[in-house]
Each structure stands twice: as structure tokens, then as C-alpha cells.
Amino acid sequence: MITKKNIIIDPHDTLRIRAEEVASPISNEDKEILKKLLEYVIASQDDELCEKYDLKPGIGLAAPQINVSKRMIAVHIPDEEYPENTVSYALYNPKIISHSASKCYLSGGEGCLSVNKEIKGYVPRYSKIKVVGYNENNEKITLTLTDLPAICFQHEIDHLNGVLFYDHINKENPFYADKNWEEL
Secondary structure (H helix, E strand, C coil): CCCCHHHHHHCHHHCCCCCCCCCCCHHHHHHHHHHHHHHHHHHHHCHHEEEEECCCCCCEEEEHHHHHCCCCEEECCCCCCCCCCEEEEEEEEEEEEEECCCCCCCCCCCCCCCCCCCCCCCCCCCCCCEEEEEEECEEEEEEEEEEHEEEEHHHHHHHCCCCCCHHCCCCCCCCCCCCCCCCC
């Protein structure tokens, strides 16, 4: 099981390089990494498991964050009110194939399991994205995402390209928000 000690912290070099494509069909070793990424994210949202296994809560994790420079991510965003709307995926070679012109941002800013300090500011993201990737069974998955799931997928895919969330924050005015951006 992945724990907090397996997650590398900025300024680790692996966080700043473009991760390699995963060969298809996916190997058993890479399947196991995908499974463990999703397992971590799900477990990290349970207070008892966080305490027991020393986990830091999160909704997404990318392979580069565990020092594996491969294009793999896991995202788990539960919807208690409407469980059928829960977003839970472990994908390899995910790509954003289209996005809205409109942007949004989280009013509280973004955080990251690999960034141990609070960095304040708004992170502009596309409001709606379409992602294509492959699951552990080599099945092509196409997702149309909005709001928090769209933000989370953009954050995790950024990790695959050596980009951290704070790279998007306006350096001169961290709390700059265009009047057309939606606040979430």
C-alpha cells in the first residue's frame, strides 16, 4: 500500500519532468501501480485509515508523485448525495482532447500531496474538459468532466507533464480572477 512516505515532495526532480507513455497493453507491474494509486486516494478519504496508515488526504494522485515517471493517474471524488455521480478512475496515458473556452477556479486555491507548504492564489482551469485514457483492462475511457472533477483531472495530468499547480498562479497578483471565470 502507498503511504505518505512513498509520496515525493517538491522540489524533487521527478516532479518536473515529462512522464513516459505507458506501453499498451499495460503490463502487470503497471496495472499494480494503477491499482495502488486508486487504492491510496480512496483510503486517504477515510479518517480512520489515514490515522492507521499515515495517509495524507487527497482526491487525486499521479504516478510521478510516487517517483514513477509514467503517465498514470487516479482520481476519486465521491458524491454522497448521488453515489452514481461518484468520479473514480485509474487511467494510463490520459489526454485532454478538448476543453471549454470558459475557466473556473477553486475559491480556496489548490493543494497537492507533493507540495508540503501552503501556496495561496487562484489556479485558473478549464470549466469543462474531455479526457481520453485507458483503464487497467486496456479499455478506452472517454470522460466529459466539469467543476471539481475537471479541475482534479487537469491537476493530475499536469503532473504527467512536470507542471505543478502553483505554476498557474499569477505571480504579480496571486488572487487575480478574470470577471468571466467561475468561482467554485
